[in-house]
Amino acid sequence: GAVVSQHPSWVICKSGTSVKIECRSLDFQATTMFWYRQFPKQSLMLMATSNEGSKATYEQGVEKDKFLINHASLTLSTLTVTSAHPEDSSFYICSARRDQNQPQHFGDGTRLSIL
Amino acid sequence: EDQVTQSPEALRLQEGESSSLNCSYTVSGLRGLFWYRQDPGKGPEFLFTLYSAGEEKEKERLKATLTKKESFLHITAPKPEDSATYLCAVPSYYGGSQGNLIFGKGTKLSVKP
Numbered sequence: 001g002a003v004v005s006q007h008p009s010w011v012i013c014k015s016g017t018s019v020k021i022e023c024r025s026l027d028f029q030a031t032t033m034f035w036y037r038q039f040p041k042q043s044l045m046l047m048a049t050s051n052e053g054s055k056a057t058y059e060q061g062v063e064k065d066k067f068l069i070n071h072a073s074l075t076l077s078t079l080t081v082t083s084a085h086p087e088d089s090s091f092y093i094c095s096a097r098r099d100q101n102q103p104q105h106f107g108d109g110t111r112l113s114i115l
Numbered sequence: 116e117d118q119v120t121q122s123p124e125a126l127r128l129q130e131g132e133s134s135s136l137n138c139s140y141t142v143s144g145l146r147g148l149f150w151y152r153q154d155p156g157k158g159p160e161f162l163f164t165l166y167s168a169g170e171e172k173e174k175e176r177l178k179a180t181l182t183k184k185e186s187f188l189h190i191t192a193p194k195p196e197d198s199a200t201y202l203c204a205v206p207s208y209y210g211g212s213q214g215n216l217i218f219g220k221g222t223k224l225s226v227k228p
Contacts, residue, residue, distance in 0.1 A: 004158075095158070
């Protein structure tokens, strides 16, 4: 159990376009979902935390107008990178958690490349 | 402030050569310590949760242990398929956080046949 699906796994697009990434918990209800960014050979950097039906909480330095997060249901959260530019190219990973004190379960990530 | 430090940064082993990875932590009120495995280009895969000092968990060739200040991930007779980066993390409730995971930088394990 505890499977998290992330889609797409890889996307290439032109500068200025918006990209939506989906994160789904397939076999459990996730009260909280998290979005991370990971640079090569570095650990995960938390971008934001979202609770179902509430506004996301963004980490310091993360532009909430650039990275729009929607947690519409207990099994789905989306991250939209608006007006993406080459510096937004990175590996984005989501995770989902049933409740506090439970482990986070991660998706397989989305490799975003902006040309 | 909550912190997690992992050592070594990289570890090269021969197949069958047992060893241990270390994770030391500083957190106010531990509410679990998590071990993950991450393969290149993939998200972290959950391995273990440890909640209290003295607790041990095992899975195949891996055994995780916990003390009041650190955790060890013991790898017994590793195989090449155990090669990955192993991440240790603790949830933080510092400053109103919602149990956000504080990750160590990981230990990159390479097992040569």
